[in-house]
Amino acid sequence: MALPYLTKHIYLNGSEEVIRRGKKIFLNGFVELISHNELPGSASIRTRDDSNSIYYKVHVGHFNNPDALTLRCSCPYNLGNLCRHEVAALMYLQEMLDKNLVDHKEAAYNQEHTQITVKDFDARLVKRNSSATSFDKAEVHIRTHKTPLEQAANDVVKATINFEGKKWPVLLQRSDDNKLHTKCSCQSDTKYPLCVHKTILLLGILKAKGGSFFQQIANRDKEKNKLLALYGYSLADDIKGKFDFSYREDGKPFLRVLDTSIKRVNAPVVEPKPNIANAAESVQANQTDTISEEVALQKLGLVLQYGTTEWPYITIDAIQGEAADTDTGFAGLVEKVDLIRYVNTSLFSEEDQDIIQQIRKFLPSEIERYLNRNSPFGTLWENAVPEKTATITEETKQLKAEYLYPKYRKLFEDKKEQKGVFFLPTGKVFKTQHLQPAQLSTQAATLSFIVKQAKGNYRVDASIVIDGETYAFSENKSSIATLILRNNTFYLWHREDDIFIAEKFDAKGTIEISAEVWPAMLENFILPLSKHYEVNFSNLKKTETKNSQPTMQLWLYEKGEYLLFQPIFYYQGYEVKGQDKDRIVLADNGKLKIIHRNKESEDALFQKISSLHAAFVPYGNYDEALALRGPDILKNNWFFLFIDELNAMKVPITGMDSLKKFRFNTERPTTRIQVSNEIDWFDAKVDIHFGTQKVTVADIKKSLMAKQQYVPLMDGSLGILPEDWINKYSILFRMGEGKGTGLRFSKYHVNLIDELYDQRDDEELFFKLEEKYDNLRHHSGIEKIDPPKHLEDVLRNYQVSGYQWLNYLSKVNWGGILADDMGLGKTVQALTYLYYSRQQAGKLKALVVCPTTLIYNWENEINKFTPELTKSIHHGPARTQQPPFYEEAEIIITTYGTLRSDIKFMSAIPFDFVILDESQAIKNPTSKTAKAACLLQAKNRICLSGTPLQNNTFDIYAQMNFLNPGMLGSMEFFKQEFAIPIDKFNEKEQKEHLRRLLYPFILRRTKEQVAKDLPEKTETILFCEMGDEQREIYDSWRNDYRDKILGAIEAKGIQQSQITILQALMKLRQICDSPAIMNEKEPYPNVSVKLEEIEREITENIGEHKALIFSQFLGMLALIRKKLEELEIPYSYFDGSTSVTDREKAIRNFQDNPDCRIFLISLKAGGVGLNLTAADYVYIVDPWWNPAVEQQAIDRTHRIGQTKNIFAYRMICKDTIEDKILTLQARKKKLASELVADDASFVKSLSKEDVEYLFS
Secondary structure (H helix, E strand, O other): OOOOHHHHHHHHHOOHHHHHHHHHHHHOOOEEEEEEEOOOOEEEEEEEOOOOOOEEEEEEEOOOOOOOOEEEEOOOOOOOOOOHHHHHHHHHHHHHHHOOOOOOOOOOOOOOOEEEEOOOOOHHHHHHOEOHHHHHHHHHHHHHOOOOEEEEEOOEEEEEEEEOOEEEEEEEEEOOOOEEEEEEOOOOOOOOOEOHHHHHHHHHHHHHHOOOHHHHOOOHHHHHHHHHHOOOOOOOOOOOOOEEEEEOOOOOEEEEEOOOOOOOOOOOOOOOOOOOOOHHHHHHHHHHHHHHHHHHOEEEEEEEEEOOOOOOOEEEEEEEEEEOOOOOOEEEEEEEOOOOOOOOHHHOOHHHHHHHHHHHOOOHHHHHHHHHHHOOOHHHOOOOOOOOOOOOOHHHHHHHHHHHHHHHHHHHHHHOOOOOEEEEOOOOOOOHHHOEEOEEOOOOEEEEEEEEEEOOEEEEEEEEEEOOEEEEHHHOOOOOOOOEEEOOEEEOEOOOHHHHHHHOOOOOOEEEEOOOOHHHHHHHHHHHHHHHOEEEEOOOOEEEEOOOOOEEEEEEEEEOOEEEEEEEEEEOOEEEOOOOOOEEEEEEOOEEEEEEOOHHHHHHHHHHHHOOOOOOEEEOOOOOEEEEEHHHHHHHHHHHHHHHHHHHHOOOEEOHHHOOOOOEEOOOEEEEEEEEEOOOEEEEEEEEEEOOEEEOHHHHHHHHHOOOOEEEOOOOOEEEOOHHHHHHHHHHHHHOEOOOOEEEEEHHHHHHHHHHHHOOOOOOEEEEOOHHHHHHOOHHHOOOOOOOHHHOOOOOHHHHHHHHHHHHHHHOOOOEEEOOOOOOOHHHHHHHHHHHHHHHHOOOOEEEEEOHHHHHHHHHHHHHHOOOOOEEEEOOOOOOOOHHHHHHOOEEEEEHHHHHHHHHHHOOOEEEEEEEEOHHHHOOOOOHHHHHHHOOEEEEEEEEOOOOOOOOOOHHHHHHHHHOOOOOOOHHHHHHHHHHHHHHHOOHHHHHHHHHHHHHHEEOOOOOOOHHHOOOEEEEEEEEOOOHHHHHHHHHHHHHHHHHHHHHHHHHOOHHHHHHHHHHHHHHHHHHHOHHHOOOOOOOOOOOHHHHHHHHHHHHHOOOOOEEEEEOOHHHHHHHHHHHHHOOOOEEEEOOOOOHHHHHHHHHHHHHOOOOOEEEEEOOOOOOOOOOOOOOEEEEOOOOOOHHHHHHHHOOOOOOOOOOOEEEEEEEEOOOHHHHHHHHHHHOHHHHHHOOOOHHHHHHOOOHHHHHHHOO
16 A cells, blocks of 8 residues: 555655755644645645745646646755655645645545544544544444454554454554554445544554553664665664764654764765965975865766566666776776765765766665555565565565656666666676666657467567667577566656566567467456557457447546536547557457447547537546536536537436535526415415425525535435526525425515516416506505695606505505605605695604704705604703604604604604605614614614715615515625625626616616606705804804994994995805804914815715805815815815916816816806706805896806706805894895896995894
8 A cells, every 4th residue: 555646756756955944844733735726737836944934835736646746836846756745835835735625525534444543542533534434443343342452562563353253453653744544344434534443453552552652652673764764874874983872851752973084974064275385385285276176076876787686686886986088987996875874965066966876776675664664564464575585575576667667767867868877787797897778768668569370379478669660579688577688778667567578578588378278368368458559469350340330328427616527438448548549449349340430420429419508628648538517517517518419419327426516407497486465475385396306495495595506315416496496586585584385575575576476377376466456566656646736837757657666565565765866855855745645544643864064954954845743853952852842743853863852752752754864874773863763662664865976786675674674684685695796796686686686676767758747947045053162162153253344333323334245144154164264463273164064065966966066165175175085085186376287177177087076166157157967966155245246156157058957055064154144135036136246236225234143
């Protein structure tokens, strides 16, 4: 039982030092797998050096093919076949393969030899490596039986286990790398490395001896020999006075060198530096130079010698001598180099030094080391190191050939056609005159055979084929089969197996076969030869068949993430694969039958198979198979179409039962779903079969959640869910609740039932719905109710539709989002329906929750459109929680912050309607605001938002959960099912599923869609409520100015007080923008409700639209600029100081750059001479005395070439000078529009009563 081939590659190609350091890297955990591809068998592995922190990358190619394995490391090491990083990478990769973490396959253990890793010997180790049944039986056994040990020494344990009436010999041996090799002949368990008998032995040892048992019986002689080998010695040598051993605490030996003249075998020689301080030393230096010249002339040679008693009966020795330009390469005599001892390699060139290391690999001790490593039981393995008179086993020959032949090839390659190669004829003494020059060739030899019949018997003649020429066996002068010697040139065989076949023939290359044994020899020896060699059946009777049509089978097997399709062709029942020979030789009762393969037919069949999928990848050394990734198999129902095509071609499939990942059931699913309804839900009885295999709802849901296109069936196969089936039904199983044979859906999922109904197939879907729900399916049947009389002329067509949609939601008891673009009148649509509902029910109790800045906009809209509805603002420190407050008002207006604070008492009020304005405020479902909103009692719930989805898909979850609890499942379900797939991976299928779920509950119209119903220009007042700090500053300045101004008017009259009035108006208007823009000695804080509102409008409302922002004050524009830069929002800017060139650049940037959505302009500078048609939103931050000036600013967008409808917003701080100026403008509308042109004109038009009003 040999080592795994990756480990074997390490010991075949790595030096002792490289292996030692590579093992150190591996054991320290400095190795990690970066990537791998199981189809070509490639892997990239990162290793960290053992002497520093540098990382190197090792690429392993064809790790699944021992003959094609390649390695490449990024380190600079180039002194051998393997570097330490490659050794560590191979050890790591072998461990991964052993654990089935790479190139997954089911482990199949042969109890004749299994191994486990033993770091800590305890019961957990035994339990982990044995089956539960074996472990339980073993525990019971050791309670009543002792476990006598026949041998327990030198890392070896032998015992006979008497179990269930039979005796089973068990052998254990621990190796140096903490592997425990085990042997038992029972073959009772192929899934675990420990059978029940091994488990009994190990548990018995633990019970009797403890966990340190294997340390106690360790073979220290092996460790001693390893240490001595570093100096060219072993325990078999006389080491007295040369070496001594001491022992560490763990019992391991430590070598002390007593004789300082003894050096390590591979230790470099440090030449003494010459010192020419005096004449005597100068002479010495000259002598040293002479010696150096002689050293440079030393040459290394090779001698191949026959006649050894051990297989392969040949040795390779090194010789040294003085180099010369002669036929042999040497001048005079040569001497043999003792490679067991220390060799001064400085005498040789670098090339020869490398050859010395290669020849050392042929030493018997090196071969013995390899055999012991490959033996599961080391020295216990029979014939691992056979006696000289013993017959070597075939297994030992195989191991030796496996070790030696790669090294022969390397040596032949390095020394091909060079001088200095000799062979020593058999029986000759090792002397210079007996050595005969030879050459090494890299041309590989192979075999050919002629089979003849003569006088009733048979004979097989073998020949040697070199470079296309055939030679008789007798021409091989080496007298052994290991190497070929012809014309003083040595050749190697093409394959190691060629050696063992050649050994079966006599010196003439002949085997005589009697007629009696001929049929068996033909079947077991001759025909197998014909698969790999040229065999000529000379005069044997035979029948030949040509141009016969093969039949084909398709064999399926797995390779990692690929499914492989291997065509197998049959000729008269004989199986051939793509790489087999073109001629098939069969035996028929001792006679020959030769069938010539029809390659054209095979190629045509193969091409037809490969044309069935564009993603097929050729696989194998001869591209004899096709590989396809798992996902490609399932796309577009390909697998079923493939099966249908194979059935049409009459090509059977084999290997399906042995598959795991791709063991697909060839039956399509048959589906029967019966849908019925209860009061608040729908039931769907589901019946799905794959042939005779039935699946449950839970199975389907589990597969869909894991994004698998197949479902496990009871027989172990996988039922494929076709893509059209998934597109049709997957959302049902995702959204429905159920496990057995049924699903239950919320009333909010009626649109899913509706879609099923529309695409129903009577064989699959059966509906049994009450008339109420049958009518409910038709969303187009929204009742066309008329708006209230006083609003008929106010509402536009699309607003009437929105009002009717809100009525529909109320009737079916759904919540919904009115998501019209900003400026399209969501507030008036909601108020219209509230008014209608009050008319129908005779009462109304509604709660409106909105941002603080919108409180007074709601108040004004109610006053404007539905003044009959009573209202109350629940906000501010003076608010009350007493019953009259909410019993008298039909509409309560509050803010999100107030709702959060007062939720305890507000959640106890039964509302008819709860309306969340700018409902994106609750987009975080874990926030206190969102949780508070969900606690409100309401018959009807409505959300208003122009941007219900601001940043990602998850924004919609909390809003829908408030409107229709449970509709989108749990928060985690929604994340995994919709948010992550849509936002991170842009999965179109999930996006479409979510759209189908949401579309009945969201009504959205954009400006472009309803443009024909809009006026060209819409102007709105945007009321803002100051915060406490800003209000306190405003009131303080207003009170000061009021006393000052009224006193001046009394003393000097109003005409003489205009400058004071003008200054006061300017200061108070600046405070309304932000106290920070006042030019005072002591700066005021930047507390600005307008700045907050501008930020909200830009980030939440205008979306991809473009907006102009006007302000009279440059200080306010500077604050807005700073805020935009903090938000990383591109903008354009100009004021009165901007040059003509920069002004034009700013205009062009705003008009033409799609990323630039904001233009900041001072009101005076932007009043005339501009054409900014790219914008469709205008914000006037601070109102002007004369509305005509504001109108000029608004008209910058409303010019020739404007294709959009314009929405203009004036920002007014409630209960301030701005609010009162609006009132005065309304009173003096005609005067303001005709006469007032500037600040002074406005002040001149004020009366004493006006002034008292402004500063009240």
